Amino acid sequence: MSKKLTYDAIVVGGGPAGIAAAITMVKGGLKVIVIERGRFAGAKNFFGGVMYTHAFRDVLPDFWDRKPPFERPVTEQGYWMMSPDSVVRIMHKSQKYQKQPADSYVALRAKVDPWFAQQAVDIGVSLITKTVVNGFIKDEKGRVIGVTTDRPEGDIYAPVVIIAEGVNNLLTQKLGLIQHDLHPHYVALSVKEHISLPTKELEARFNISGSNEGVAIDIFGDATVGLPGLAYLYSDKGGVSIGVGLLLSEFANHNIKPYEVLARFKEHPVIKPLLLGGESLEYGAHLIPESGYDHMPALYTDGVMIAGDAAGMVDALHREGTNLAMTAGKFAGETAIEATNKQDFSAAFLKAYRKKLEDTFVLKDLKQYRYMTDFLDTTPQLMDTYMNLLNDAALRYFTAHGMPKRDMENEIFGMVRQRRSLIGVAQDMMKLLRGMRG
Amino acid sequence: MHIVVAIKQVPDTTNVRINPETGTLIREGVPAIINPYDVHAIELAVQLKEKYGGKVTVVTMGPPKAAEALSECVEQGADRCVLITDRKFAAADTLATSYVVWRAIDVIQQEEPVDLFIFGMQAIDGDTAQVGPGVATRLGIPLISYAVKVESIDPASHTALIHRKTEQGTEVLQTSLPALLTVLKEIAPERRAPLPYFIHSLEYKPEVWTSEAPYSFDVTQIGIKGSPTIVGKAFTPPPKEAGDVVKIADKGLSGTVSYALERIGHAGVVDFLADEGKGGK
């Protein structure tokens, strides 16, 4: 077989970023191939989290008619702040969440990714699986004009390649778009379990009435052993996704094992009764980029653009990642169409991709929260001292019956002074402001 | 060369679970795979096609889902795939199965004469190894089972040299073609199939034949009617009683081993270790 395999565009990776790019490009008349290394698109992820419908609508305006296999709409969401034996909850529930499609859904990407990929295939995208892209083909000027794969006769040519390879960004590194491998300080390890619960129990325990309601809870404090990280509890169709994520460096520095953190979290007096009688269906872990704005790879070079986790496009504070990925994929696709029309695939032209990201929430948010990781890192008291303080203050407040309330207020004030000092609090406020506002 | 391969989509028996109460197979969550022996049959066929030129046709009898298995065959290099599927064929034992597969092959070979038929040695769900011999008998062609190597094919004399494994060694057999081989895994190691085959599989849709056209059947020979054997009952094998467990930590290495030899002696399974005059310790 000596015929060269040639396409208008190659997409590496069949996840949200890659498929969004592919759909965008095929709608623009390009001949597109997506190369996925897993057995099927979605095989290589373990996502049980929240996905945002604005991103789907941007890529596929009629996505809702195509019946995406989401779990539950998020009709109540918020934060639980835990101390070792108690929790302060700030939750928001509103009738306004109850529309179809809802603003966000709890989703299992093991189901959603294959569906999303099928939508791409249905409109003409070529998707090959079980194939690994392991290198690039370059022209005499060093510009990327194709990829090599791990199959015999496996070279594929295209003037533009969109890399959506996920958090283990080996190809991105190979191109020199980032100088180093993943740094433990800029990637988190999230350990998760899918637990099935009988519907009656699920609905009773989480105050859900029917399959059109669902809850998404982000959890801080004791859950993450007082370290910077995030725990979560989301209601799936038939149970919950429960997990804990910490920066990889924290596991190493404090000599803790990932499965121990999750096991401990499940034993918390507030969490344990919620899981009673549940059956563990699946257990696994995944890496999540936490590089932030300042440690992202370069997003493009001659003939190449990078989108999604490979480019570190995750905003952990707002639990956003898949929507950044899909939006970036769409922008990469649009830029590829424009480049094809102009027949100019140089870095100078592809810069337009970055501009699109800068003009929208994708890079705006990453830039705004660029100091967040470092802030959390240098403010350990956020997860530890403040969470306990909050819970202890709440306890004091709510049990101050029969005592002069002024004394109670003084006590609480005293707790703050003693555990953090007023100056400490002021400093933390300043740092927080900077971390939040960029 | 025109080579026909017959495959079967089976549950992955290493992952199978049985409902202990009803004694039936729990099919949910058990992945369906191409019978592992058949993967090597396809591999052999494609490698022979690459060496001698020609085409590979794959047939399978099964439920509609078996079409997935056929797509995987095209990814490996098959040219044409036929899915034989109809409720009427269901619940067939090996006699009825070989009958239906033969009827389909008969049509295929009339369209284009076939030089070689390759079947996997056995399917890992039934493990009977009977369908290959059954089809060869119906076709009236030589059967070579336990084939481990195709040494050579001579298109001029229409013969082939095949290695067949036996308990004592390997027979070297010369056979006229067409012939039917049932193969062991060593006949062709699995490899990463060339990318162009995968690309071809994206376009290719397997043909689907039901009990209507393009072949004719004697209805008394298909499905349940055509199956002389039936399952009288199915049950999970009774668990054997567990014996006792000894830890080295408890009796020490020497003590544990002496105890083991005592038990073996008691059981009378090794003459010279039998009870009288123990010694050793």
Add this chain to the structure above:
Amino acid sequence: MSENVKRIWTFIEQEDGIAHPVSWELLGAVQKLSAELEGSVVEAVLLGHNVASIAEEAYHYGAKRVYLIDDPVLEHYRNHPYGTGISKLVEKYKPEIFLVGATILGRDLAGTIATQVKTGLTADCTELAIDPDKKILAATRPTFGGNLMATILCQKQRPQMATVRPRVLPMPEPLPVAEGEIVREELGLKESDVAVKLVGFIPSKEQLLIEYADVIVAGGRGVGGPDGYKVLQALADELGGVVGASRPAIDAGWLPREHQVGQTGKTVRPKLYIAAGISGAVQHRVGMNGSDFILAINTDPNASIFQIADLAIVGDLFQVIPELTAQVKSIKAKRGIKEVNGGSDV
């Protein structure tokens, strides 16, 4: 004999004039079946060239009549002439039940005959019985990798055919005195009618025949590599046994396939089976759970093999096996035992 006689046939497999022991194991089982099936007779089928003397042996295992086709074309086994000859016999004498050993030859032959005479065939049975109500053969076999057992019936078509692997049925004691008759039939094929020729043979380097060993010392993943098997071989030598292996070790290339015990390897029924570093997946267990005494050694106290072991030792095989070898040596020395012959009788 009356027309209603039910002939229970056993195929006597032979190579170079020597009968395969599975044939006698089958005849042993047939004697029991015949006792439960009124009006039945025990008979055997023998094909080959210059093999009439084997018929004598068959009488000592209970066959009252041996149907013999003796022809130079049948000198070495080939599917076509053997299948044709036997099908002819079946069509003429219409046996009720026909059993074949599930050896490589048997599995090649049985499906061919069953298809030619259009009858039901149950492969690799672990148990044969006569259904007391229906008075037909009830053949039990493992399916789905041994996870589920099924009892198969062939209600209408005849003969009811079944194959059984060597060493699944016990070897019967031969009768000291026995008589029977030979019925000779013609093959009706010439050499030129047979399209397959045996043009060469490459003998295996090892004459293992693990199915016939009385003692097997088997190693699995725990052995760690090909060198580890030397330790097992030393113990096997002392006990007069052979070394076996589970499938992962074979797939990894640590031992040739002849040593494989299990679903896709050999079924063994030794007197003593020592499983060292074998976890005991069901596919392995179905290949050896008929052993008389099973000793399992594994560092994992939860290894599934422990569930079927008569004695399980939680420990490192590289400590236990050499200790066993040493103690066995010592016992033999004390009792003045020099050579221990292997249990293989082929």
